[in-house]
Amino acid sequence: MKHWLSRLPIRGKLMFLAxxxxxVALFIxxxxxxxxxxxxxxxxxxxxxxxxxxxxxLSSSAALAFEDEAAAKNTLMALAGDSAILAANIVHxxxxxFVEQVFAKGATHDVRQDGDVIHVTADIMLDGKIGAVxxxxxxxxLNVLLVRxxxxxxxxxxxxxxxxxxxxxxxxxxxxxxxLALAETADSVKRTRDYSLRVTATSEDEVGKxxxxxxxxxxxxxxxxxxxxxxxxxxxxxxxxxTTELASALKDAQAAAQAKADFLANMSHEIRTPMNGxxxxxxxxxxxxxxxxxxSMLETARxxxxxxxxxxxxxxxxxxxxxxxxxxxxxxVELVSLAEEVSTxxxxxxxxxxxxxxxxxxxxxxxxVRGDPVRLRQVLANLMGxxxxxxxxxxxxxxxxxERAREANTTIEIVIRDTGIGMAPQSxxxxxxxxxxxxxxxxxxxxxxGLGLAITKKLIDAMRGTIEVTSEPGKGSTFxxxxxxxxxxxxxxxxxxxxxxLNLLIIDDHATNRVVIEHYLQSLRVRNASASSxxxxxxxxxxxKEAGKxxxxxxxxxxxxxxxxxxxxxxxxSDPAIEQTKCLVLSSMGDRQSGVDELDISAWLxxxxxxxxxxxxxxMVAGVSAGWSAKGVPVDLSQVARQPxxxxxxxxxxxxxxxxxxxxxxRMLSTCGISAHIAVNGLEALNRIQSEHFDLVFMDCQMPVMxxxxxxxxxxxxERTTGVPRLPIIAMTANAMQGDRERCIDAGMDDxxxxxxxxxxxxxxxxxxxxxxxxxxxxxxxSVPQASASSGALDLxxxxxxxxxxxxxxxxxxxxxxxxxxxxxxxxxxxxxxQDRDVIGRSAHSMKSSxxxxxxxxxxxxxxxxxxxxxxxxxxxxxxxxxxxxxWAQTLVASQLISMRGAEPNSAAG
Numbered sequence: 012m013k014h015w016l017s018r019l020p021i022r023g024k025l026m027f028l029a030x031x032x033x034x035v036a037l038f039i040x041x042x043x044x045x046x047x048x049x050x051x052x053x054x055x056x057x058x059x060x061x062x063x064x065x066x067x068x069l070s071s072s073a074a075l076a077f078e079d080e081a082a083a084k085n086t087l088m089a090l091a092g093d094s095a096i097l098a099a100n101i102v103h104x105x106x107x108x109f110v111e112q113v114f115a116k117g118a119t120h121d122v123r124q125d126g127d128v129i130h131v132t133a134d135i136m137l138d139g140k141i142g143a144v145x146x147x148x149x150x151x152x153l154n155v156l157l158v159r160x161x162x163x164x165x166x167x168x169x170x171x172x173x174x175x176x177x178x179x180x181x182x183x184x185x186x187x188x189x190x191l192a193l194a195e196t197a198d199s200v201k202r203t204r205d206y207s208l209r210v211t212a213t214s215e216d217e218v219g220k221x222x223x224x225x226x227x228x229x230x231x232x233x234x235x236x237x238x239x240x241x242x243x244x245x246x247x248x249x250x251x252x253x254t255t256e257l258a259s260a261l262k263d264a265q266a267a268a269q270a271k272a273d274f275l276a277n278m279s280h281e282i283r284t285p286m287n288g289x290x291x292x293x294x295x296x297x298x299x300x301x302x303x304x305x306x307s308m309l310e311t312a313r314x315x316x317x318x319x320x321x322x323x324x325x326x327x328x329x330x331x332x333x334x335x336x337x338x339x340x341x342x343x344v345e346l347v348s349l350a351e352e353v354s355t356x357x358x359x360x361x362x363x364x365x366x367x368x369x370x371x372x373x374x375x376x377x378x379x380v381r382g383d384p385v386r387l388r389q390v391l392a393n394l395m396g397x398x399x400x401x402x403x404x405x406x407x408x409x410x411x412x413x414e415r416a417r418e419a420n421t422t423i424e425i426v427i428r429d430t431g432i433g434m435a436p437q438s439x440x441x442x443x444x445x446x447x448x449x450x451x452x453x454x455x456x457x458x459x460x461g462l463g464l465a466i467t468k469k470l471i472d473a474m475r476g477t478i479e480v481t482s483e484p485g486k487g488s489t490f491x492x493x494x495x496x497x498x499x500x501x502x503x504x505x506x507x508x509x510x511x512x513l514n515l516l517i518i519d520d521h522a523t524n525r526v527v528i529e530h531y532l533q534s535l536r537v538r539n540a541s542a543s544s545x546x547x548x549x550x551x552x553x554x555x556k557e558a559g560k561x562x563x564x565x566x567x568x569x570x571x572x573x574x575x576x577x578x579x580x581x582x583x584x585s586d587p588a589i590e591q592t593k594c595l596v597l598s599s600m601g602d603r604q605s606g607v608d609e610l611d612i613s614a615w616l617x618x619x620x621x622x623x624x625x626x627x628x629x630x631m632v633a634g635v636s637a638g639w640s641a642k643g644v645p646v647d648l649s650q651v652a653r654q655p656x657x658x659x660x661x662x663x664x665x666x667x668x669x670x671x672x673x674x675x676x677x678r679m680l681s682t683c684g685i686s687a688h689i690a691v692n693g694l695e696a697l698n699r700i701q702s703e704h705f706d707l708v709f710m711d712c713q714m715p716v717m718x719x720x721x722x723x724x725x726x727x728x729x730e731r732t733t734g735v736p737r738l739p740i741i742a743m744t745a746n747a748m749q750g751d752r753e754r755c756i757d758a759g760m761d762d763x764x765x766x767x768x769x770x771x772x773x774x775x776x777x778x779x780x781x782x783x784x785x786x787x788x789x790x791x792x793x794s795v796p797q798a799s800a801s802s803g804a805l806d807l808x809x810x811x812x813x814x815x816x817x818x819x820x821x822x823x824x825x826x827x828x829x830x831x832x833x834x835x836x837x838x839x840x841x842x843x844x845x846q847d848r849d850v851i852g853r854s855a856h857s858m859k860s861s862x863x864x865x866x867x868x869x870x871x872x873x874x875x876x877x878x879x880x881x882x883x884x885x886x887x888x889x890x891x892x893x894x895x896x897x898x899w900a901q902t903l904v905a906s907q908l909i910s911m912r913g914a915e916p917n918s919a920a921g
Contacts, residue, residue, distance in 0.1 A: 064133035206233035379499025405430030693722025
């Protein structure tokens with residue numbers, strides 16, 4: 012009702028209210044009138060009946076006194092003229108009836124008993140009361156009177172209501188018209204924003220006052236609008252001026268930022284150029300035969316150069332992060348190998364201080380996760396380097412576990428724990444601030460810029476992770492990093508021999524090392540026991556032999572107090588009961604120590620032990636690894652087999668203007684058997700490439716006359732114009748800023764090597780792009796890929812490194828690769844028919860990774876092209892053509908792999 016009333020216009024509200032008021036007034040007045048009429052009628056009827064009763068009493072006194080019933084009845088019959096009277100009787104003084112007369116016609120019952128009947132009496136007096144007259148009358152005439160009164164009143168009310176509404180409909184306009192005029196004017200002002208409109212006041216009452224106030228409000232608003240318009244014009248002018256100033260300031264800021272970036276790039280180039288000469292020459296000297304004193308001086312110089320390069324990299328990284336230029340990759344990362352590589356990298360440095368390095372990747376950690384491997388490695392390296400720097404004795408351990416693992420996502424927890432100097436709580440609070448250390452006095456003792464942990468914190472934040480530190484002075488520190496990561500794509504797994512029947516004894520004085528090896532052996536379902544000293548190990552060996560459950564093998568730490576590994580081996584071989592026990596030595600000293608060969612050790616592993624190496628070594632020593640015998644020649648698994656590069660006939664053009672860099676690069680290439688040709692700028696390189704044949708180009712980016720970017724673009728234009736095969740061009744630059752690699756790729760270069768150049772990076776680039784005098788495979792070419800004459804479809808250097816990683820037993824790897832590559836090709840072929848680009852991309856990505864690991868670079872490049880086409884805008888016809896080439900290249904690889912199954916190391920190189 013309230014909602015309906017609120018929607019009525021004001022005229023309707025006034026009419027509705029008038030109607031309600033009139034109806035209420037009529038109802039009240041009518042009720043009062045009806046009540047009054049009813050009361051008057053009832054009183055008049057009683058008075059009439061009482062009067063008639065008294066008359067009958069006077070008239071019938073003689074008849075009652077003489078008992079004359081006929082005269083009494085005649086007297087009562089006088090009442091027949093009154094239609095309201097129903098019955099009458101005369102009774103004696105004692106109440107006994109005398110005569111009775113009923114006037115109600117057709118009554119079949121005693122009407123005197125009806126409820127709607129009036130009863131009156133009058134005494135008959137004759138020298139006292141001699142009797143009484145009783146009259147009974149109906150109220151019917153009273154009811155008729157009420158009905159008539161109600162009808163008259165209703166007619167009067169209707170007439171009054173009509174007249175009142177007609178009057179109200181005209182009188183309400185006195186109120187509604189000014190209000191409606193106000194509403195219409197307000198609506199016009201809202202629509203037209205014309206504040207000059209006014210409403211005419213027609214009265215001096217409240218409505219008139221409202222109209223005057225409304226007009227005043229419009230006048231004030233109109234004045235304010237004029238003021239606001241003037242202020243707006245002034246403000247627009249100020250905004251225009253400020254915008255011009257801001258645009259100029261932004262331009263200046265962008266110019267300053269670009270100047271800063273250019274300065275950093277130039278500083279990177281200028282600093283790295285001489286560093287290239289220093290580190291490059293030191294790296295070349297390392298391959299020479301030097302006496303111990305010169306070797307020591309060389310190591311000191313190289314360590315100093317590496318430290319200086321690390322400081323330079325920290326400053327550049329901090330500048331990139333601070334400028335918001337940091338971007339993260341999202342690719343598959345193998346956490347096990349990444350953690351083990353970082354631990355191995357710092358193991359020798361830690362050993363020189365007498366510090367043990369342990370690495371444990373728990374079994375619940377996914378084989379692959381999605382992330383940025385370079386930045387993950389940087390985080391691990393910074394934290395491990397920091398831990399070793401501040402640890403004088405004891406151990407540094409790296410532990411990786413998966414927390415709250417789910418089907419597609421997990422939280423990776425990385426724990427770096429050390430037994431170093433520790434920190435006070437107030438020092439922890441400022442630990443991740445730039446250019447600070449926990450204790451400034453440590454700078455002189457331990458060195459460092461104070462940027463490493465600040466960069467680490469920013470990298471972890473960029474990965475949406477957290478880092479926490481718990482530390483106590485003198486008791487070491489624990490850094491805990493938690494990173495949310497998605498699980499990587501599935502890759503083929505290598506089949507392993509069953510080692511569950513073995514029983515091994517671990518002897519190591521460091522509890523963390525024992526825990527790591529126990530965890531790895533448990534994941535292989537190998538029974539094991541541990542001893543914390545060599546003497547305890549001898550006791551356990553003898554006890555097991557006496558119990559008839561001898562240990563099959565001992566995993567022995569070579570550096571232990573009281574009795575070291577050499578003393579243990581001598582004691583073992585001198586005891587007839589246990590002298591046949593096989594021993595696998597674990598050492599932080601690097602190369603095999605003298606004096607151990609005659610003690611019949613089965614294998615020598617460097618710490619920190621890698622999980623794959625441990626498995627391969629145990630399998631080899633136990634004699635369950637295919638292609639190897641437990642009685643074979645003892646193997647030093649820490650030594651890398653050197654293989655002929657397979658690209659000594661390649662014609663390489665080195666484009667470099669700096670004489671020192673020319674000398675470094677030429678000497679490094681010469682160690683790979685390559686005699687390179689030199690061009691001192693991009694223009695000379697372009698002329699020589701157009702007139703001579705080259706298989707590979709190393710291109711510096713900053714040169715006079717024509718820089719590397721311009722030269723590369725002109726070379727690519729010339730190739731497209733003439734139709735010659737694509738020439739692999741590798742950027743070799745001292746620029747190391749954000750976007751430098753992308754700039755090289757955008758210019759048409761195929762790869763990127765940052766200065767200072769190291770032999771490993773150079774060898775890797777040659778392995779990827781040089782193929783024994785032939786140009787690298789042009790994936791966009793229409794020709795069928797061919798294997799090189801000398802190395803076939805495989806990069807033998809990469810394959811030999813893989814063979815060494817698996818301790819010579821690569822048959823399972825070959826079988827897994829052949830099976831998986833066939834499956835992936837079939838999957839891609841079927842997906843082409845179904846137009847499923849996601850499946851094509853995943854299969855190509857998996858095959859690209861596995862082929863690259865095996866050294867099948869032609870196959871890997873084709874798979875990479877297929878992946879790019881599937882995830883880009885490549886047509887299905889283009890993808891189908893590339894898959895055909897991939898099948899042919901994989902057939903060549905499969906043929907060569909099958910011929911190499913079971914071959915001894917180096918035999919494949921022929």
